[in-house]
Amino acid sequence: MLSVGMIRKPVMCVLTGALAAVSLYTSPITAMNDAKAANLATGLQATAIVPIPVQVSKGVQQLVRLIPELSSRYVVYGGDVDGPGVSGVSVTFAPSAAEKETATDRAIFESATGNLLRLDLQPKEAQKPIVLTDQQARAKASAFVAGLQSAGSIYQPKGITREGAQTTVRLVRTLNNVVLDDAYDAFVTIDGTGRIIAFRTFDGRLYEKIGLNALPSPARVISAQQAVLRYKESHPLELIYLLPSEYNGTDPVQAKLTYVIKDGIIKQSHTGSAIDAFSGKRLVTNQNQSVQNVTINGTGEKWIAQSETQAKDIVRKLMRVEPGKLPLSTFTEAYDNGQERSFYIWGHFSEGTTDQEKQYRIGQLPVGVKMDERLHILMETDAKTGQLLRLVMSEGVISRLKTDKKRDWKSTEAVLKRLLPTGTNQMRIRDVGDDTLTLYTADPMINGIPVYQEGQTAEQGMYTIRVDSSTGKVEEITIQRPTEVIAPARTKALMEQGAVDRLLKAFPLELTYIHQTNLQTGAITWKLGYDLSFRQTRSHCFCGVEDKVDLTVHVDAVTGKVVAKE
Secondary structure (H helix, E strand, O other), rough: OOOOOOOOOOOOOEEEHHHHOOEEEEEOOOOHHHHHHHHHHHOOOOOOOOEEOOOOOOOOOOHHHHHHHHHOEEEEEEEEEEOOEEEEEEEEEEEEEHOOOOOOOEEEEEEOOEEEEEEEOOOOOOOOOOOOOHHHHHHHHHHHHHHHHOOOEEEEEEEEEEOOOOEEEEEEEOOOOOEOEEEEEEEEEOOOOOOOOEEEOOHHHOOOOHHEEEEEEOOOOOOOHHHHHHHOOOOOOOEEEEEEEOOOOOOOOOOOOEEEEEOOOOOOOOOOOEEOOOOOOOOOOOOOOOEEEEEHHHHHHHHEEEOOOHHHHHHHHHHHOOOOOOOOEEEEEEOOOOOOOEEEEEEOOOOOOOOHHHHHOOOOOOOOOOHHHHHHHEEEOOOOOOOOEEEEEEEEOOOOOOHHHHHHHHHHHHHHHHHHHEEEEEEEEOOOOOOOOEEEEEEEEEEEEEEOOOEEEEEOOOOOEEEEEOOOEEEEEEEEOOOOEOOOHHOOOOOOOHHHHHHHOOOOOEEEEEEEEOOOOOEEEEEEEEEEOOOOOEEEOOOOOEEOOOOOEEEOOOOOEEEEOO
16 A cells, blocks of 8 residues: 555546546545536536646556556546655545545556556455466566557566465566666566556656667677676675674674675665676776774773763773763663663753753753853663663764874774773774764674674674764764674685575576666766676665665575575
């Protein structure tokens, strides 16, 4: 049911069979009886009428021709739908005018062109469901899509998935007999009675016209056999220890040996290991982040605060500031997963701010605070153990000066030494900031293998440290490291080439047109590449921070099982 972002507008019900013969209007009269609806269907115009977009009317007629059962329905024009994955005009197909408010069969059309973007009809139950063969399902889905799209594009059926009595066919667009990357997939679902009940084209690319002159010719590409050799030579996989998304920080945590694709999938229109079909070199985009493996000797200091005195002591030692003059608020919060957090918050806040609200207003200093008290400090600890989890300091000023990275690293390294366990620690360090922001993520390595947590974002590490660009002082520390990691021996993992063979067996390389978008100008450049034949079935809407470890496709390094998360 696509109701996200839907805005109710005045509606009018008309029989779809009458659409071609009459002009379509919405009426400000929201409640009308069947007689009025019938009159409107024969051309009677109400007062203060608002014309319906002609293109949407044409889109409805096209859909009715493809699905004749809709010809007996009443069309209810609703409001705009804005995402996720599709934006347009909502139309509901009701059995009668009296049922327009409860009808669930609906479609979304692009408002300017009338192109169908999404269709959702309720499936019908059959005593003896029709079991379509793969060939029959492909033919039915292909005929439907061919009836929608404009001339010049060719959609070929690819994968078929079955769930209960329903069958879904994925179709991909081809040009020059080469598939386009996965933003262009379309999906058609058929129920157990043989009816088409759903259609999806996430961003409307089904209807996009691409000039052949913009595409490189596949005439002189390297062969599929050569591509496999080049692919293996590029070492596309990385072995990691993967921790579960949630764990009790006080208990030992079991890690899994996992092969992930270098540079990921979801942040690009191709997998990070795709290779250029002419040169055989990787098509990976430029990586701006600085990544280095370092060895740091930890001092093994304990950072435990179960009292105000201990909390102040940690602030003095790690942040080198004196919180004593500032007012202090303390409270504890419990979460659904059973964990509890204690908060110590120093500083002046606006009148009426509750203690619980203060954690979200760090850096928002009220007017009139003395210069020597313009400071907020937040400390978060595990309520049961007192273990330090987060420490933030802010003077309410965000510096955007060009920072000194060498200076910032010295400050970060000095703090990391005090946070890490006693002895030698192998760490993978990333600066995920920019010229005016230094934000280091630090993840431990065991036997040269990095340890990551499922669900971590690119801006999170087992240790995360932010540095003030104007002073070089550490102003935020976050610790997400479990007390103990149980890591299987590296010898239990498949060799990398064995894992690559398993991956290619599950998703063979496929010659693909890949579009790369310039983030500054929006210009699209087309490349020919050999890429994994994996295709995502979800909308390409990545509106937040990227995942640190892309698990969309990965290989269990012990069992060799290839996993695709969709």
